Amino acid sequence: MKILRTADERFAALPDFAFEPHYVELPDGVRVHYLDEGPPDAPPVLLLHGEPSWSFLYRTMIPVLVSAGHRCVAPDLVGFGRSDKPSEPDDYTYARHVAWMRELVFDRLDLSDITFFGQDWGGLIGLRLLAAQPDRYARVVAGNTGLPTGDIPPGEAFRNWQRFSQESPDFPVGTIVSGGCLTKLSDDVVAAYDAPFPDDSYKAGARRFPLLVPTSPDDPAHAANLAAWAVLRRFDRPFLCAFSDGDPITRGGERQFIGHVPGTAGREHPAIEGAGHFLQEDKGPELARVIAAFIAAT
Numbered sequence: 001m002k003i004l005r006t007a008d009e010r011f012a013a014l015p016d017f018a019f020e021p022h023y024v025e026l027p028d029g030v031r032v033h034y035l036d037e038g039p040p041d042a043p044p045v046l047l048l049h050g051e052p053s054w055s056f057l058y059r060t061m062i063p064v065l066v067s068a069g070h071r072c073v074a075p076d077l078v079g080f081g082r083s084d085k086p087s088e089p090d091d092y093t094y095a096r097h098v099a100w101m102r103e104l105v106f107d108r109l110d111l112s113d114i115t116f117f118g119q120d121w122g123g124l125i126g127l128r129l130l131a132a133q134p135d136r137y138a139r140v141v142a143g144n145t146g147l148p149t150g151d152i153p154p155g156e157a158f159r160n161w162q163r164f165s166q167e168s169p170d171f172p173v174g175t176i177v178s179g180g181c182l183t184k185l186s187d188d189v190v191a192a193y194d195a196p197f198p199d200d201s202y203k204a205g206a207r208r209f210p211l212l213v214p215t216s217p218d219d220p221a222h223a224a225n226l227a228a229w230a231v232l233r234r235f236d237r238p239f240l241c242a243f244s245d246g247d248p249i250t251r252g253g254e255r256q257f258i259g260h261v262p263g264t265a266g267r268e269h270p271a272i273e274g275a276g277h278f279l280q281e282d283k284g285p286e287l288a289r290v291i292a293a294f295i296a297a298t
Contacts, residue, residue, distance in 0.1 A: 002087040003029060006196050011082060014192045016059045021082055024108045032104050033082035034075040038066040043113040043138065045291065046105065047074040050120020050145070052173045052206040053278065054081025056192050060284030061291075068292040073111065075104055077121065079205020081196050092208040094221040097121075098128045105129060106136070115295055117141045119280060121209055124148070130235070131228035139238040139298055141291050142257060143272070143279055144250040147232070149225045150214035157248070158213075165210040171203050180277035182246050189281075232261050238298040239263030242290050244275035244282070 011021075025031045035055050045065055047058045055074040062072045076083040078100045079092060086092065105111050106129070114137045118126035123145025130137050165171065174190035197203050214221045239261045241254035258264045270290055275282035 001028065001030075001091055003031075004085040004087050004202050005031065006082065006085070006198065006202065010195045010198065014056065014195065015186070015188045017056055017192065019059070019062070023082075024104055026100060026103050030078055030086065030100065031084045032075060032078060032100065034073055034104065034109075035062065036071070036073050037062050038071040039069065040071060042069060042071040043115065044071045044073045044111050045115045045117065045295075046111060046126070047072060048101070048116075048118045048122030048126045049074070049077065049080070049280075050118075050122045050124075051209040052080065052171075052203075053120075053177055053193060054083075054196055056081065056195075057278065057280045058284070061280055061288035064285050064288035065292055068295075070115075070292065070295065073105075073109065075101065076196075077101070077125070077205075079208075085196075085202045085205060087201060087204055089204050089208045092205050092212065094124070094212045094214075095224070097125050097212075098132075098224075101125050102129055102132065106133060112136045113138045115139050115141070115291070117143065117291055118145050119143045120145055120277070124213070127232065128224065128228050131231035134231055134235055134237075137237060139240070139294065140235075140263070141240045141242055141294060142254070143242045143287065144244055144247050144253070144277055146250065146253050146256055147225055147228060148214045149229065150216045150219040150222045154213070154215045158210075158215075162210045165207050171200065171207055173197055173203070173206060177278055177281070180247075181281050182274060182276040183282050185281070232257075234262065236262040238267070238294070240267060240290075240294050241269040242272055242279075242287060243269075244272045244277070244279040246275055246282075247277040247279070249277055 174193035
């Protein structure tokens with residue numbers, strides 16, 4: 001496996017991102033980056049990003065959560081951010097993404113009493129981790145995410161996204177993130193989302209993710225996600241849905257969890273108003289306050 005590593009200078013002077021980097025090298029030689037802010041002995045809030053963003057997405061949420069007394073751990077998925085980027089599309093599979101994060105979160109950081117928040121692929125990967133070791137988790141907040149098994153065919157909009165990811169000669173990550181927001185991102189923020197990718201050779205993981213979403217029952221992840229759902233249907237620890245009101249991709253996605261995961265029962269599941277797909281970017285401090293209030297209440 002050929003591994004690409006983005007130069008540190010590309011991450012210098014990013015807006016509102018004065019966080020110290022932390023790294024773990026996994027047995028296959030892949031180095032994973034994560035943020036670790038707040039009291040080290042506090043129960044962790046695990047924040048997982050999705051496609052095609054990185055932990056920069058949580059820059060306005062982490063200070064709010066830390067000020068409430070929480071430790072925040074925000075990894076960069078392999079292929080994104082300051083984490084290493086294997087160069088070939090076939091280096092990336094759903095199972096391998098889960099294994100990489102499992103090694104980091106469980107085996108190396110040994111996190112427990114976790115409050116988990118996942119958005120987009122952060123949920124697809126993070127909910128698989130939860131299903132593997134549910135006793136490590138105190139509560140869950142899901143936002144603009146899901147755990148597809150492939151039994152429900154995707155819509156045409158998602159098919160178009162898959163085609164674009166494979167066929168477009170340019171894959172402008174910062175512009176893609178900006179297009180998934182309702183607020184207008186400044187040029188320096190767009191540039192920060194582009195920073196991990198000096199050229200297209202670094203984008204194999206970003207281009208591959210759309211193809212890894214299970215879209216048919218014969219998908220390689222079908223059985224594993226069905227098994228994860230069996231765990232979720234017994235998961236009775238607090239589970240909150242905080243989806244945005246302006247994401248055409250995941251609008252209504254909270255219905256897959258509410259009433260199906262026992263921990264969702266009897267809760268007021270808020271809509272994050274005025275936010276698009278990347279609700280952390282549009283309404284980060286507000287979302288962080290929702291998470292902090294949920295922790296305090298449970």
